[in-house]
Amino acid sequence: MKDLKMFIDGKFIENKSGKWINVLNPSTEEVISRQPEGTVEDADAAVEAAAKAQVKWEKVPAIERAGYLKKIAAGIRKREKQFTDIIVREGGKTQGLANVETNFTADYIDYMAEWARRYEGEIIQSDRANENIFLFKRPIGVAAGILPWNFPFFLIARKAAPALVTGNTIVVKPSQLTPENAYVFAEVVEEAGLPAGVFNLVMGRGSVIGNALAKNPKVGIVSLTGSVEAGQQIMMAAAPNITKVSLELGGKAPAIVLPDADLDLAVKSIIDSRVDNTGQVCNNAERVYVHKSIKDAFIAKMTEGLKKVKFGDPSKDANLDMGPLVEERALKTVLAKIEHAIEQGAKLVYGGHRVGTKGYFIEPTLLIDCKQEMDIIHQETFGPVLPIVEFDNVDQVIEWANDCEYGLTSSIYTKDLDTAAKMVRSLKFGETYINRENFEAMQGFHAGWRKSGIGGADGKHGLEEYLQTQVVYYDSHYE
Numbered sequence: 038m039k040d041l042k043m044f045i046d047g048k049f050i051e052n053k054s055g056k057w058i059n060v061l062n063p064s065t066e067e068v069i070s071r072q073p074e075g076t077v078e079d080a081d082a083a084v085e086a087a088a089k090a091q092v093k094w095e096k097v098p099a100i101e102r103a104g105y106l107k108k109i110a111a112g113i114r115k116r117e118k119q120f121t122d123i124i125v126r127e128g129g130k131t132q133g134l135a136n137v138e139t140n141f142t143a144d145y146i147d148y149m150a151e152w153a154r155r156y157e158g159e160i161i162q163s164d165r166a167n168e169n170i171f172l173f174k175r176p177i178g179v180a181a182g183i184l185p186w187n188f189p190f191f192l193i194a195r196k197a198a199p200a201l202v203t204g205n206t207i208v209v210k211p212s213q214l215t216p217e218n219a220y221v222f223a224e225v226v227e228e229a230g231l232p233a234g235v236f237n238l239v240m241g242r243g244s245v246i247g248n249a250l251a252k253n254p255k256v257g258i259v260s261l262t263g264s265v266e267a268g269q270q271i272m273m274a275a276a277p278n279i280t281k282v283s284l285e286l287g288g289k290a291p292a293i294v295l296p297d298a299d300l301d302l303a304v305k306s307i308i309d310s311r312v313d314n315t316g317q318v319c320n321n322a323e324r325v326y327v328h329k330s331i332k333d334a335f336i337a338k339m340t341e342g343l344k345k346v347k348f349g350d351p352s353k354d355a356n357l358d359m360g361p362l363v364e365e366r367a368l369k370t371v372l373a374k375i376e377h378a379i380e381q382g383a384k385l386v387y388g389g390h391r392v393g394t395k396g397y398f399i400e401p402t403l404l405i406d407c408k409q410e411m412d413i414i415h416q417e418t419f420g421p422v423l424p425i426v427e428f429d430n431v432d433q434v435i436e437w438a439n440d441c442e443y444g445l446t447s448s449i450y451t452k453d454l455d456t457a458a459k460m461v462r463s464l465k466f467g468e469t470y471i472n473r474e475n476f477e478a479m480q481g482f483h484a485g486w487r488k489s490g491i492g493g494a495d496g497k498h499g500l501e502e503y504l505q506t507q508v509v510y511y512d513s514h515y516e
Contacts, residue, residue, distance in 0.1 A: 039070040041216055043079060043240055044223035046086035047233025053079065058213050058241070063129040063361040064350040064396045072216045075241030080208070080249035083237040087179045087206040088255045090234025095176050095204040102202050103153035105231050110146040112225035113139065120218060122352075124190055127215040129360035129397070130314060131351045142194045145479050149198035152500050156203065163510070171509040176204035177281065178257035180503060181250035183243065183271070184219070185262045186212035186363055187317045193222055196260045197236060199500045205257070208237045210246045214363055243267065251275045251282075258283060258503065265488050283492035283502050286485065287417045288319040288445035290475060291438040293460070294335060295431075296328045298450035302472060304338045307423070310448065310475040312346055312401055315359045316421035317367070319489070320446045320468075320475040324407075324414050325425045326434045332427050336386065336405055339423070343387050343401045346421075350396065361397040362420060368397040371420030378404055378413035383424060409437050417443070431456060435463045444486030446475050467493070 040057075042049040052073035060070045073079075094102070113120065117139050124135035161170040182196030189212055200207045211219035223238045239246050247267070251259045251274035260283040261271050268284040275282050292310065294303050310322040327335045348359035362368045368391060375389050388400030399420060407414060407424040414424060428434040438447060447466040451457050461469050467484045468477060477483045477495065484493025492502050 038068055039217065041070055041072045041220045041240065043073060043075060043083075044220075044226070044236070044238040045079070045083045046090075046237065047227070049223070060127060060214065060216060061364070062126055063363050064352060066395055069126055070217050072213065072240040075239050075246050077245065077249040079241070080210075080239050080246050081253060083208040083239045084179055084181075084250065084253045084255050086234035087208050087237055090232060091176070091178055091204075091206040094206055094232065094235050097204070099153035099156075099202060099204070102204065103150035105229055106146050106150035106198055106202060108229035109225055109231070110143040110150070112228055113143040113146070113222075116221065116225065119221065120190060123218045123221060125351050125360075127217055128186060128189060129351065129363060131357045131360055132355045134314060135351070138188060138191050141479075142191045145191065145194045146198045148479050149194075149202050149500065152199070152497075153202055156497075156500055156504070165512065167514060168510060168512045171511065173507040173509065174203075174501070174504040175507050177503055177505050178205060179255055180205045180207040181253075181256045181259045182207055182209045183247045183250065183259065183261040183263065183267075184209065184211045186214040187314055189215035190218045190222070192262055193219060195494050195499075199494075200503045201235065203500065203503045205503050206235045206237075208239060208250060208256075210239050210241070210243070210250060213240070213242055216240050244270075247271060248274045251280065252277065254278045256280055260492075260494075260502070261285070268490070283494070284490040285319070285483065285494065286488060286490045287443055288321070288485065288489055289323045289415065289417050289441050289443040290321060290446040290448065290466070291441075292322040292325045292448045293434055293438060293450065294325065294327045294331065295449070295451040295453070295456060296330045297452045298331070299452070299472070300331065300335055300338055303450040304335070304342050306448070306450070306472070306474045307339070308342045308346065311423050312359050312421045313474075313476070315348075315362055315399075317363060317419050320477065322423070322448060322475055323418060325423060326428045326437060327425055329427045329429060332425075336403075336425065339425075340387050340403060343403055343423075346401045348392075348398065348401070359401065359421060362399060363397070365397055367419065368399060371399060371418060371422060374413060374416070374418055374420075375402055375404070375422060378407070378411060378424065381408075381411045381413070383407045383411065383413060388421075409440065415441060431460065435460060439463075439465045442487055443489045445489035446470065448473075448475055
């Protein structure tokens with residue numbers, strides 16, 4: 038078992054609280070490491086270090102800041118296997134997905150580093166003679182990044198890379214379920230020679246550390262990926278100081294299968310979008326609307342597809358489609374939602390049960406005869422459960438898809454471009470995927486509507502989350 042350390046002001050520090058939080062392997066329920074239970078004082082110390090370092094960091098040319106990011110990306114690639122193994126062990130990801138996350142993280146950091154020479158301000162025409170109006174893009178200051186457990190490694194990069202390249206410093210708080218990857222990332226940061234205080238890592242409980250970071254007046258932006266409830270808590274903590282928040286929260290993504298859809302493509306894409314990370318991604322297809330004319334054929338293909346999903350302990354088998362759910366609480370919640378759906382009238386076609394007595398494994402699950410008013414259609418499941426609803430026409434399915442408090446992702450399966458265009462204009466979701474799986478690109482903009490979030494990440498617009506404007510009016514007074 039490994040004892041982890043926090044990283045503050047360029048140093049790994051000993052556990053000052055004397056309290057520890059165990060980290061479990063969700064496949065075996067064994068304790069694999071323990072992390073310090075950080076305190077408000079630890080969070081404040083990290084913010085102080087970040088605030089002090091930011092003054093000098095902002096003055097470093099952006100291309101030089103990018104150089105540090107390139108070194109960090111290279112350091113990740115050198116430790117590719119180590120990070121992959123940690124992600125598998127901590128979070129229960131399959132080896133393939135964990136390796137993709139590791140390499141994508143390095144690629145993402147390189148991508149954000151490339152923005153060093155590309156983000157820019159403006160020169161605006163003045164109404165006055167001899168006056169110039171300059172709009173500068175300036176860093177906000179200290180960023181706080183509060184991470185989830187489902188993509189724990191990539192989310193470090195998603196928050197830290199754009200923050201650092203634009204001249205901010207950052208304090209990162211990993212999920213208490215998956216902290217070891219962040220600890221090793223801090224080792225890479227140290228090896229890269231990043232100036233002290235530019236990157237800081239504080240571990241502990243979200244209710245303590247997350248709250249302390251959000252309410253600290255020296256923090257300029259809080260970026261959180263997590264539940265709606267966590268987002269609400271962060272907003273309340275940030276409110277007294279009017280601190281900027283950027284929130285990626287839950288989702289209840291509809292997948293809409295129209296009569297002319299390629300059924301084989303739709304089934305494969307929806308399965309990939311449902312069992313990815315055992316259904317524990319806010320992008321995941323959470324509910325499927327199938328036109329009544331193709332319902333039977335679709336259900337038959339979907340049933341066969343789910344029967345082929347291979348799951349188990351990812352540390353023992355490299356060729357799996359699914360691992361376990363992340364913790365016992367998640368397993369109990371998903372099983373309860375399946376049971377409740379059946380009580381409300383859904384029919385269980387496949388799966389629906391826990392597998393084994395050790396580890397948090399559950400079968401991929403298919404529910405049919407679901408109705409729009411059922412809880413399984415409205416409440417985020419966060420597990421490999423696929424409820425199917427039959428619809429009659431496009432207008433009806435658009436109304437049902439939008440009948441949701443979330444607004445992160447959606448997907449459409451059709452060969453008719455006109456219908457696709459109509460639906461895109463009507464769907465109230467930040468992202469829509471057409472004839473493909475639910476997963477975003479680094480150059481896009483991952484941003485939810487409604488309770489799915491505020492702000493967003495990735496691409497040009499994600500970078501600008503960490504920038505604020507300064508407008509300068511310069512009158513030269515020359516003739």
